[in-house]
Amino acid sequence: MATTPIDVLTLRRGCAHCTLQQLCLPAGIGREELERLDEIVKRKRPVEVGERLFRQGDGMDSVFVARDGAFKTVLVSEDGEEQVIGFHLPGELIGLDALGSGEHRCEAVALTRANVCEVPFDDLSGVAARIPGLQRQLMRVIGQSVGRDQDHREILVRRQASERIALFLHGLSERFEKIGQAADRLRLPMSREDIARFLGLALETVSRGFTRLQEDGVIAVHGRKVEILDMDELQRLAHGAEGDAPPKKGARSG
Amino acid sequence: MATTPIDVLTLRRGCAHCTLQQLCLPAGIGREELERLDEIVKRKRPVEVGERLFRQGDGMDSVFVARDGAFKTVLVSEDGEEQVIGFHLPGELIGLDALGSGEHRCEAVALTRANVCEVPFDDLSGVAARIPGLQRQLMRVIGQSVGRDQDHREILVRRQASERIALFLHGLSERFEKIGQAADRLRLPMSREDIARFLGLALETVSRGFTRLQEDGVIAVHGRKVEILDMDELQRLAHGAEGDAPPKKGARSG
DNA sequence: CGTGATGTTGAATAATATCAAAATTCGTGG
DNA sequence: CCACGAATTTTGATATTATTCAACATCACG
Numbered sequence: 001m002a003t004t005p006i007d008v009l010t011l012r013r014g015c016a017h018c019t020l021q022q023l024c025l026p027a028g029i030g031r032e033e034l035e036r037l038d039e040i041v042k043r044k045r046p047v048e049v050g051e052r053l054f055r056q057g058d059g060m061d062s063v064f065v066a067r068d069g070a071f072k073t074v075l076v077s078e079d080g081e082e083q084v085i086g087f088h089l090p091g092e093l094i095g096l097d098a099l100g101s102g103e104h105r106c107e108a109v110a111l112t113r114a115n116v117c118e119v120p121f122d123d124l125s126g127v128a129a130r131i132p133g134l135q136r137q138l139m140r141v142i143g144q145s146v147g148r149d150q151d152h153r154e155i156l157v158r159r160q161a162s163e164r165i166a167l168f169l170h171g172l173s174e175r176f177e178k179i180g181q182a183a184d185r186l187r188l189p190m191s192r193e194d195i196a197r198f199l200g201l202a203l204e205t206v207s208r209g210f211t212r213l214q215e216d217g218v219i220a221v222h223g224r225k226v227e228i229l230d231m232d233e234l235q236r237l238a239h240g241a242e243g244d245a246p247p248k249k250g251a252r253s254g
Numbered sequence: 255m256a257t258t259p260i261d262v263l264t265l266r267r268g269c270a271h272c273t274l275q276q277l278c279l280p281a282g283i284g285r286e287e288l289e290r291l292d293e294i295v296k297r298k299r300p301v302e303v304g305e306r307l308f309r310q311g312d313g314m315d316s317v318f319v320a321r322d323g324a325f326k327t328v329l330v331s332e333d334g335e336e337q338v339i340g341f342h343l344p345g346e347l348i349g350l351d352a353l354g355s356g357e358h359r360c361e362a363v364a365l366t367r368a369n370v371c372e373v374p375f376d377d378l379s380g381v382a383a384r385i386p387g388l389q390r391q392l393m394r395v396i397g398q399s400v401g402r403d404q405d406h407r408e409i410l411v412r413r414q415a416s417e418r419i420a421l422f423l424h425g426l427s428e429r430f431e432k433i434g435q436a437a438d439r440l441r442l443p444m445s446r447e448d449i450a451r452f453l454g455l456a457l458e459t460v461s462r463g464f465t466r467l468q469e470d471g472v473i474a475v476h477g478r479k480v481e482i483l484d485m486d487e488l489q490r491l492a493h494g495a496e497g498d499a500p501p502k503k504g505a506r507s508g
Numbered sequence: 509c510g511t512g513a514t515g516t517t518g519a520a521t522a523a524t525a526t527c528a529a530a531a532t533t534c535g536t537g538g
Numbered sequence: 539c540c541a542c543g544a545a546t547t548t549t550g551a552t553a554t555t556a557t558t559c560a561a562c563a564t565c566a567c568g
Contacts, residue, residue: 159555204558
């Protein structure tokens with residue numbers, strides 16, 4: 001437990017044997033093309049908590065994908081305040097924010113120790129140009145990234161803290177499920193403060209929100225471990241339903 | 255004043271003579287290429303207030319650019335609530351939200367009568383593939399679009415209504431200036447309600463915010479006409495400065 | 509078993525939403 | 539040019555909600 005030894009085999013094996021295959025760039029790409037992709041993908045030593053993949057102003061040399069662990073992307077304003085603009089789970093591309101300008105507008109910070117794949121963007125574009133499937137995958141992944149940004153905005157326009165929090169947890173749950181983890185037993189990789197800066201709320205408000213959800217029997221909280229007890233209700237709350245009349249009492253059927 | 259006759263000449267002339275030339279897709283494209291672009295650009299009859307360019311779920315057939323007038327893009331949730339996710343001034347591409355999925359996630363509504371150019375996306379991709387300059391322009395414009403989304407998020411994470419409003423006005427001012435209109439005399443094309451739904455605030459809060467800014471001598475408000483009297487102060491307010499110690503007193507010089 | 513970081517809780521304060529009404533603007537037609 | 543009505547905007551009073559400052563609890567880790 002104390003040490004997570006680097007799985008050298010996994011490192012060598014490449015995309016073809018990665019558990020994220022179906023979620024990451026390689027999804028739906030043929031065997032040969034996969035090998036070409038493998039050639040340009042760099043697998044790096046584990047990244048430690050707090051390490052950065054890139055900083056604001058860096059050129060967009062590579063895009064990154066975590067095979068495990070988690071990252072946050074943050075915007076640091078002139079006065080040093082940190083604004084969290086996204087969280088990244090395994091299989092979700094990191095670093096596309098520089099697509100427009102060629103320069104990163106944010107920085108990517110590791111929330112946990114993580115193993116990441118680095119894909120040099122020039123090479124990727126080159127390979128993608130010759131592999132229609134990869135080109136399509138790239139667009140798909142970019143689209144997903146834009147979609148997550150939209151989700152974030154949909155969270156932020158909500159005026160009630162409870163809605164934002166419910167929306168956040170529900171969205172995270174969906175994403176965990178997508179990468180093969182339990183949707184109802186989340187181990188949050190980020191602090192309450194990170195969540196607060198992501199939701200545009202005070203840290204204490206987030207904490208209280210969690211407590212409230214627990215009191216209402218929607219979730220169970222143990223620090224960063226969150227168990228979702230009533231997914232339907234969580235979703236209801238995420239869409240403006242007040243604490244008024246949850247169709248409880250032997251809930252989901254009638 | 256009562257009638258704005260359709261300028262047939264302008265309609266015929268095409269991109270080469272459009273006043274938006276340097277801001278729109280054609281910027282920096284050679285004469286011949288411009289003609290090829292012209293061939294695929296459709297110029298439509300004026301769009302009336304409230305008309306939609308596309309709706310949620312529509313396929314991304316075209317992208318649009320207003321030559322004059324203004325649009326909003328809105329997200330309509332299941333329960334019929336409207337969320338404003340963007341405003342579009344002349345020269346700003348509309349309809350890129352569908353890039354990822356191929357389907358529009360939002361709908362584009364005319365805020366004023368407007369003349370728009372429609373660019374069929376398939377054709378555009380085709381032409382762009384053969385014109386490196388256009389390809390680059392397209393990326394630039396997409397990047398700008400993503401940038402405006404980021405700006406919106408940066409507005410929404412602000413916790414003070416006054417900051418959001420200041421940020422909104424300041425950003426709008428910059429964009430007006432970019433299209434050759436006075437930066438300090440804005441004719442807002444959108445209602446207070448639209449602004450509220452864009453900023454994630456109650457309509458009344460927006461109104462009060464405007465009034466407050468007027469009382470503080472930062473702007474002058476006459477309905478939808480807003481004059482910016484102290485741009486520096488507006489910018490200061492946009493970045494968390496309280497009403498504490500504005501370096502006022504014979505303001506702008508010292 | 510301390511110790512610093514992280515998370516929770518409480519009380520007072522400040523900000524915003526909500527409900528209601530008045531004022532203004534704008535388009536339209538006389 | 540003026541008057542009218544509908545829609546928009548502003549303003550007021552009040553209730554809700556979130557923030558802030560502070561203390562306390564808990565967790566992770568050495």
